[in-house]
Structure formats: structure tokens, C-alpha cells
Amino acid sequence: MKRIRDNSLGLFFGLLFLIVLVGQAFAGHADFNQQQMAAGMEPVTLGRYLTSASFAADVSENWQSEYLQFFLYILLTVWLVQRGSPESKKPGEQGRDSDEKQKVGAYATAESPSWAHRRGFRPALLSNSLGLVMGLIFVASWLTQSVAGAAAFNEEQLRGLQAPVTWAEYLTEPDFWNRTLQNWQSELLAVASMVILSIYLRQRGSPESKPVGSPHDATGVEG
Amino acid sequence: MRRADGAAEDTARRFLQAVADGDGQAACRALAPRTAEEIDAPCAESILGESLAAPSPRATTEVYGQRALVTFDGDAVFLAVFPDGWRVVAAGCTPRGEQPYDCAVQGG
Numbered sequence: 001m002k003r004i005r006d007n008s009l010g011l012f013f014g015l016l017f018l019i020v021l022v023g024q025a026f027a028g029h030a031d032f033n034q035q036q037m038a039a040g041m042e043p044v045t046l047g048r049y050l051t052s053a054s055f056a057a058d059v060s061e062n063w064q065s066e067y068l069q070f071f072l073y074i075l076l077t078v079w080l081v082q083r084g085s086p087e088s089k090k091p092g093e094q095g096r097d098s099d100e101k102q103k104v105g106a107y108a109t110a111e112s113p114s115w116a117h118r119r120g121f122r123p124a125l126l127s128n129s130l131g132l133v134m135g136l137i138f139v140a141s142w143l144t145q146s147v148a149g150a151a152a153f154n155e156e157q158l159r160g161l162q163a164p165v166t167w168a169e170y171l172t173e174p175d176f177w178n179r180t181l182q183n184w185q186s187e188l189l190a191v192a193s194m195v196i197l198s199i200y201l202r203q204r205g206s207p208e209s210k211p212v213g214s215p216h217d218a219t220g221v222e223g
Numbered sequence: 224m225r226r227a228d229g230a231a232e233d234t235a236r237r238f239l240q241a242v243a244d245g246d247g248q249a250a251c252r253a254l255a256p257r258t259a260e261e262i263d264a265p266c267a268e269s270i271l272g273e274s275l276a277a278p279s280p281r282a283t284t285e286v287y288g289q290r291a292l293v294t295f296d297g298d299a300v301f302l303a304v305f306p307d308g309w310r311v312v313a314a315g316c317t318p319r320g321e322q323p324y325d326c327a328v329q330g331g
């Protein structure tokens with residue numbers, strides 16, 4: 001029980017993700033079949049829909065933007081600051097910090113990950129692993145969106161008695177950029193809102209917020 | 224992304240060959256329901272009056288999900304998947320740039 005409680009945040013979001021993904025699968029399946037019926041065709045099975053380009057494109061276009069959001073946030077908060085935001089470093093502290101502060105190499109402690117003690121590429125890889133993995137998942141998701149999106153787009157093209165396009169041609173299609181940018185703008189708005197609103201607003205008990213009594217210009221203070 | 228699908232090409236070829244052979248009933252059996260509805264009754268006679276070329280020996284097939292496009296030397300055939308397999312949605316189609324293909328036979 002303690003183990004579950006100690007990991008409740010990750011477990012809750014992981015479980016909620018699966019529930020919502022299942023919900024999306026059923027809603028997307030119903031929507032797809034509505035379009036099938038409207039076009040005078042037979043409905044497809046849930047299994048066929050789940051392996052369709054349409055479902056893959058819908059899922060991956062949202063994934064790529066979420067991972068881009070975190071990738072940018074992780075990386076840019078190394079160098080950019082926002083006075084008064086609990087999400088930001090204090091002005092003047094920009095940069096990758098000293099080995100001492102980051103507890104790497106000679107400054108690694110007994111509790112540090114083993115790679116933090118080493119020399120060479122291992123500590124460098126560990127030092128950038130969070131941004132790297134987020135960035136790689138973003139690139140993979142965006143690539144998946146482009147491939148699945150092209151196939152889904154071409155299915156629509158054929159439905160409208162229009163010629164299909166190649167993957168390279170699809171990358172210049174408004175459909176690809178509309179799917180991409182509509183997700184990017186919402187993610188960037190959410191990040192900007194979080195950075196700015198957390199200067200003036202509080203959520204008691206949340207580490208994403210400053211303590212309620214902290215002054216508005218207190219930076220990098222988490223409650 | 225693209226995959227040739229012999230079944231779609233077979234259906235398109237069988238449809239065009241049936242028209243070329245004067246077998247209107249076989250041709251109409253290959254049509255999607257909405258497309259068959261658009262043909263003047265009786266379908267088996269009217270379909271033979273449409274300007275549809277016999278299938279060329281070579282064709283290219285592009286399949287995306289539930290839809291396929293089979294392009295012969297003369298013109299193209301659009302198909303869709305139904306429970307019993309591929310059916311012809313539109314035939315005798317020629318491209319018009321960005322516009323939809325101009326088809327001799329097509330569903331509503």
C-alpha cells in the first residue's frame with residue numbers, strides 16, 4: 001500500500017492515460033464508421049480501426065506536441081528565466097551549473113547514480129538524458145504522424161476521387177501543417193500560461209506553485 | 224506506405240474486362256452499391272453503354288486503408304473495401320490536376 005502511495009502520481013497519470021486512450025479508440029472508431037456510412041460503405045471492426053492510419057495519425061499528432069513541449073521546457077529553462085516563477089531558476093543562475101552543484105564527477109555522492117561518478121560519455125549522457133529522451137520521442141512521434149498522416153490523407157483523397165500524394169509531397173500539404181501547428185500552439189500557450197500565472201497565483205500544497213505567502217517576485221521557490 | 228494489392232487490381236480488371244466482353248451482369252456485380260444506384264436501370268445494359276476502355280496489361284495499384292486506385296494505361300478505377308471484398312466506386316476516370324478525377328461511372 002505504501003508502495004502505491006509513494007508512486008501515486010505516476011500510477012494515476014499512467015492509468016488515466018490508458019483509460020482515456022481506450023475512450024479515444026471507441027470515439028474515433030464511431031467517428032470513422034459515421035464517415036464510412038456517409039460514404040455508402042460498411043462499418044469497420046474496432047480491430048481494423050485500431051490498426052488504421054487514421055487512428056495512428058490522431059494519436060501521434062498529440063503525442064509529438066506533448067513531447068515537444070516538455071523537450072523545449074526542459075532545455076530552455078537551463079538558459080531562460082522568468083522572474084517570479086517557481087518553474088524558473090533565479091535570474092543570474094542561467095546555465096548548466098557547476099559539477100559541484102550538479103553532484104557529478106568528484107562531487108558525486110554515495111547516493112548518486114553510478115554514471116555520475118564516471119568520466120567520459122556516461123556522465124555527459126546522464127546529464128542530458130531527460131531532454132534527449134523527450135526529444136527523441138518527439139522526433140519519433142512526429143515522424144509517425146507524418147507517415148500515418150500521409151496514409152490517412154491519401155485515404156481521404158481516394159474517397160474524394162483525388163490523386164494520392166507521396167510522403168514528401170504530404171510534408172508540404174496544409175493537412176500536415178494544420179495537424180502539427182494546431183497542437184503546437186496549444187502546448188506553447190499552456191507552458192506560457194503556467195510560467196506567467198504561477199508568478200501571481202498559488203496552489204497551496206502543490207510543488208508546482210510557490211508557497212501561498214511567497215512574494216510575487218520570488219523566483220524558483222517551490223511550495 | 225504504399226502497397227500493391229493484387230485483389231483490388233483483380234476486381235478493377237475483372238470489371239473492365241466484363242464490360243469489354245459485353246457481360247453487363249458481371250460488371251454490375253463488381254460495382255459498389257451507391258455506384259450501381261447511379262447507373263440507369265437495367266444496370267447490366269446501361270453499363271455497357273459507358274465509355275470504359277478494356278484493361279491494359281499493365282496497371283499500378285495504390286491502396287490506402289479502405290480505398291484503392293488502380294491506374295491502367297487509358298484511365299483509372301477507384302475502389303473501396305466491402306465485407307465481400309473490393310468493389311468499384313468509380314471507373315473510366317481521368318485526372319484533372321487538383322480537381323477530383325473526371326469519371327465515366329461514379330457513385331453519388
